[in-house]
Amino acid sequence: MKTVQQIDVWLKNKSGTLSVVSDLLGDNRINIIAFYVTTQGDEGMLHFVSNDNDKAINVLKAAEYKMEVKDVIACEVPHHPGGMNTILRLLKTVNINVNYIYPCIGTGDITVLIVGVGPVEEALTVLGDNWVHILGSELYHI
Numbered sequence: 001m002k003t004v005q006q007i008d009v010w011l012k013n014k015s016g017t018l019s020v021v022s023d024l025l026g027d028n029r030i031n032i033i034a035f036y037v038t039t040q041g042d043e044g045m046l047h048f049v050s051n052d053n054d055k056a057i058n059v060l061k062a063a064e065y066k067m068e069v070k071d072v073i074a075c076e077v078p079h080h081p082g083g084m085n086t087i088l089r090l091l092k093t094v095n096i097n098v099n100y101i102y103p104c105i106g107t108g109d110i111t112v113l114i115v116g117v118g119p120v121e122e123a124l125t126v127l128g129d130n131w132v133h134i135l136g137s138e139l140y141h142i
Contacts, residue, residue: 001071001120001121001124002124002134002135002136003071003072003073003074003120003124003136004049004053004071004072004073004074004114004135004136004137004139004140005049005053005069005070005071005072006047006048006049006069006070006071006072006114006116007047007048007049007050007053007056007057007060007067007068007069008045008046008047008067008068008069008070009021009045009046009048009060009065009066009067010043010044010045010065010066010067011043011044011045011046011065012042012043012044013039013040013041013042013043013044014042017044018037018044018046021046021060021065024059024060024063025050025056025059028055028056028059029052030050030051030052030055030056030059031050031051031052032048032049032050032105033048033049033050033051033104033105033139033140033142034048034049034074034102034103034104034105034112034114035047035048035049035102035105036048036100036102047100047102049072049074049104049114049139050140051140051141052140053069053140057069070116071120072114072115072116072120073114073115073116073117073120073123073124073127073134074104074112074113074114074115074134074135074136074139075087075112075113075115075127075132075133075134075135076110076111076112076132076133076134076135077111077112077113077132078111079110079111083111084101084113086132087113087115087127087132090126090127090130090132091117091123091126091127093126094122094123094126096117096118096119096122096123096126097117097118098115098116098117099116099117099118100115100116101113101114101115101116102114104139104142106142107142108142112135112139112142
C-alpha cells in the first residue's frame with residue numbers, strides 16, 4: 001500500500017505549546033513536510049508528516065507526548081482552479097468521505113495534498129485507476 005505516515009500529537013491549546021514541539025523536532029533535524037492544527041477548547045492537535053517519521057515518533061515519545069500514527073495518502077494535484085476537485089470528484093464517485101485534506105510545504109513545481117480518508121486502500125485504487133500520481137516514501141525527500 002503506497003501511503004505516508006501522519007503523526008497526530010495532542011497539545012494544550014495555549015501560547016507556546018506548538019513552538020515547543022517545533023523546536024524539539026527542529027533540534028533533532030526533523031523537517032515538517034505538511035501539517036495542520038486543530039483546536040477545541042483547551043485541547044489542540046498537531047497533525048503532520050515529516051521527513052523522518054520514525055525519528056519524530058521516537059523524539060516525541062521520549063518527550064512523553066501523547067500521539068497516534070495513521071496512514072494517509074499523498075497525491076499530486078493540478079495547480080489551477082478546480083485542481084483539487086480532480087481528487088475529490090473521484091472519491092465522491094465511490095462514496096469515500098474525505099475526513100481532512102491539507103497541502104505539503106515547499107514541494108517546488110508540484111502541488112501535493114495529504115488526504116485522510118476512511119477506506120485508504122479503496123481510495124488508493126480509485127485514484128490509481130484514474131492516473132493520479134500517488135507519492136509514497138519519495139515524499140520524505142522532496
